[in-house]
Amino acid sequence: MNSVTQDLLSIVADFGGKFEGAYNIRQDCQSVARQSTDNVKIENKTDGKPGIDIKIAPNTKGENVYIPACITKSDVDDLVYNDFYVGENADVTIIAGCGVHTDDSEASRHSGVHRFFLSKGAKVLYIEKHVGTGIDDGNRVINPVTDAEIGEGAILEMDTSQLGGVSASSRKCTIKLDKEAKLIIRERLMTDFNQTASTDFVVEVNGEDASVNLVSRSVAKGNSYQEYRSKIIGNARCTGHSECDGILADNGKVNAEPALIANCKDAELIHEAAIGKIAGEQILKLRTLGLTEEEAEATIINGFLK
Amino acid sequence: MLEIKNLSWTAPDGRKIVDNVSLQIPEKKLIVITGPNGSGKTTLAKVIAGVEQAESGQIILDGEDLIGLDITQRAKKGIGFAFQQPVRFKGISVRDLLMLAGGENTTQKQLEETLYKVGLQPEKYLHRDVDAHLSGGEIKRVEIATVLLRNSKFMLFDEPEAGIDIWSFNNLIDAFSSLKKNTESSIIIISHQERILAIADEIVLLKNGKIAEHAPKDEIYPRLFCMNSENCGKKRCGCPKEVRV
Numbered sequence: 081m082n083s084v085t086q087d088l089l090s091i092v093a094d095f096g097g098k099f100e101g102a103y104n105i106r107q108d109c110q111s112v113a114r115q116s117t118d119n120v121k122i123e124n125k126t127d128g129k130p131g132i133d134i135k136i137a138p139n140t141k142g143e144n145v146y147i148p149a150c151i152t153k154s155d156v157d158d159l160v161y162n163d164f165y166v167g168e169n170a171d172v173t174i175i176a177g178c179g180v181h182t183d184d185s186e187a188s189r190h191s192g193v194h195r196f197f198l199s200k201g202a203k204v205l206y207i208e209k210h211v212g213t214g215i216d217d218g219n220r221v222i223n224p225v226t227d228a229e230i231g232e233g234a235i236l237e238m239d240t241s242q243l244g245g246v247s248a249s250s251r252k253c254t255i256k257l258d259k260e261a262k263l264i265i266r267e268r269l270m271t272d273f274n275q276t277a278s279t280d281f282v283v284e285v286n287g288e289d290a291s292v293n294l295v296s297r298s299v300a301k302g303n304s305y306q307e308y309r310s311k312i313i314g315n316a317r318c319t320g321h322s323e324c325d326g327i328l329a330d331n332g333k334v335n336a337e338p339a340l341i342a343n344c345k346d347a348e349l350i351h352e353a354a355i356g357k358i359a360g361e362q363i364l365k366l367r368t369l370g371l372t373e374e375e376a377e378a379t380i381i382n383g384f385l386k
Numbered sequence: 387m388l389e390i391k392n393l394s395w396t397a398p399d400g401r402k403i404v405d406n407v408s409l410q411i412p413e414k415k416l417i418v419i420t421g422p423n424g425s426g427k428t429t430l431a432k433v434i435a436g437v438e439q440a441e442s443g444q445i446i447l448d449g450e451d452l453i454g455l456d457i458t459q460r461a462k463k464g465i466g467f468a469f470q471q472p473v474r475f476k477g478i479s480v481r482d483l484l485m486l487a488g489g490e491n492t493t494q495k496q497l498e499e500t501l502y503k504v505g506l507q508p509e510k511y512l513h514r515d516v517d518a519h520l521s522g523g524e525i526k527r528v529e530i531a532t533v534l535l536r537n538s539k540f541m542l543f544d545e546p547e548a549g550i551d552i553w554s555f556n557n558l559i560d561a562f563s564s565l566k567k568n569t570e571s572s573i574i575i576i577s578h579q580e581r582i583l584a585i586a587d588e589i590v591l592l593k594n595g596k597i598a599e600h601a602p603k604d605e606i607y608p609r610l611f612c613m614n615s616e617n618c619g620k621k622r623c624g625c626p627k628e629v630r631v
Contacts, residue, residue: 297476325476361473364437367457368467369486369532379486383477 081105081112084152084181091243092177092209093148103146104132109158120145120172131161131193134174138167138199147176151220154186161193166234169201177209180220180246187219187247196228196236198261203235212245219247226253230261232287241268241385242277251279257318259287267296268385271304271332278307285318285347292320299381300332311339314347326355327384329377387412388434388540388572393443395426395433403429405595407443411540411572416562418583418603419576420610421592427576428470430592431544434574435467436460447540464539470548470576472529474517480528481512487532500535503564504528505557522549527558534561540572541565547579559585583607 081089085107089095102120105113109130116122119140125131134145147162164174182188198204212220222242230236242249257263263283271277283292292312300306312320326334340349358380366376388411395404403426411417419427432438434445436457445452452460461467475483484497498508504527514520516528526549533541546562547555563585565573575582583589589606591599599606 359473361469361471362475364457365469365473366486368435368437368461368465368469369536370458370461371486372458379478380475383475383482386477 081107081150082152085112085150085179088150088152088179088181088211088213089148089177091211091213092179093146093175095148099144099146101144101146102134104134105146106149106158106160108150108152108156109160117143119143119170125161125163129161130159131163134162134164136164136166136170136172136202138169140167140170140172143172145172145174147174149176149178149190149192151178151180151182151188151190154182154184154188154214156188158188158190159193160191161195163195164197164204166196166198166202166204168199170199171203173205173207175207177207177211178222178224179211179213180222181212182214182220184215185219187221189221189223191223191225193225194227196226196230198228198230198234198236200232201234202231204237206236206238208238208240210240210242210246210249212247214245220245221248222246223250224252226251226255228253228255228263230255230257230263230290232258233260234258235262235264237264239266242270244270244272246271246277247275249277251277253279253281253283255282256284257287257290257292259290259316261287261290263290263292263294265294265296267294267298269296269298269306270301270381270385271299271306272301273304274302275304276306277304279309281310281322282313283311283320284313284315285320286315288316288318290316290318292318292322294322296324297384298325298334299327299329299385300334301329303331305332306334308334308336309339310337310351311341312349312351313341313343314349315343317344317346318348320347320349322349322351324351324353324355325384327381328355328357329381387448389444389446390434391444391446393430393433393445394441395429395438396441403595404433404440407592407595407597409590409597409600411574413570413572414566415587416566416573416575416585417588417590418586419574419590419592420578420583421598425592426595427592428544429595431467431542431574431576434542435465437467461538466533466536466538466541468529468533468541468543468546470544472525474520474525475515476517477515479513479515480506483516483528483532484512484535488535492535496535500531503534503557503561504531505554506531523551523554526550527554530558530561534565537569538571541569541574543573543575543577545576545578547577547582555581580610583610 119137390409
């Protein structure tokens, strides 16, 4: 892998020179490093699509699986399909960040389509960081798609963040939950300059006693624009909570459209949303602790996106 | 020592809320400012802290006039201020806020001791966010803790008792009593609460933005809480000697 990839990996996957466990490193549309373990097998897809199948054996415990993708130059358009098959009662962490680097005003794009199939009792912590770097704000585009089927009693915990430098992003998640399954999504998003970002979460809760918790926090600075759409569909006795908080700075704009659809009288669905600038009282409090106005704003935003 | 000279502040609608107030708060002294609602107590506190800018007057801390300084500069010079209505922060933990207050060299022991002083168990609170999951009373105690930990030359607490339950209030009284004994700082507490008034060195009665009375506690306190009735020391009895607040 080249040095740009190494730099991007350090940001999106805490890369310190090597990964422990199973990994596949994708650089500019191809795999440049791969390792399987006894319990985690990574293989090229056999259906003709670019990408890999990741098969995690039942009862695998405590292993990390790294599936990062990096674009290291301008004028690259990458599309990849990664499918994760997680065996019964496995408990693993999957780190799948993406970094896009451009050298000039030519655009580069990464579109990653990740599908998850969690068997009964499986537990996955899925961490996905996105970042853009480069000299020029050269249309760095990241379009992640996440489709998941969460089996009986399984848990998918998804921690996503877009750290900056991404010119445009479009996130689409479609997730279905079986009986007693659990979904937790934490999204952190910051846009600046003329960047745009859109998020679409569609969650179908089909099994009894399943639960969903979506928390999205975003900061829109500069002239950036964000769209947030979430839809929780309760088709059975279940609980669902959606929370969307946005901080506006400069001329940033946020359009949030949360939706709750209860198709079962025992579905308990809640939504909370708050969008606005940083409260003046928060700035004042931190200033009484000796912070400048700028330091106070940065502290509030960093905490909010933590 | 903090010295306030001829301090005034007028509301945008023209009402004079703080009217030519002068006060001296020596080191190691605790002064409680009391008075009826709307008498200008909180505004006076905000003007001292720099949250509101004075229309005229001086605020002199250890010989230096702070009147032209903003909130941050005053905080750095040694003004500590606990708001009456603390704010909440999503994503900032109690530990984060206390570290901002105490500085990066603040030790775990200092964090824990400060939380104990305000009646919060560190193991239950340090990791929690200062957000809507904390009750009003808990947030209030965290707010007070930020000022105690900061240990500024001058500490100003605006109605620290508001929203605090009786058990925590007992801790708070102990904390202020201990602070008074052990600190080198000057302290102002704005309060209506008898037990806070009772630990003051001096009491200032503010009415219509002006100082109506300023005297040692032993002189003014008996008249605030009349000692002649069966309610003595517990609540105002309404006798003619009482100074109504």
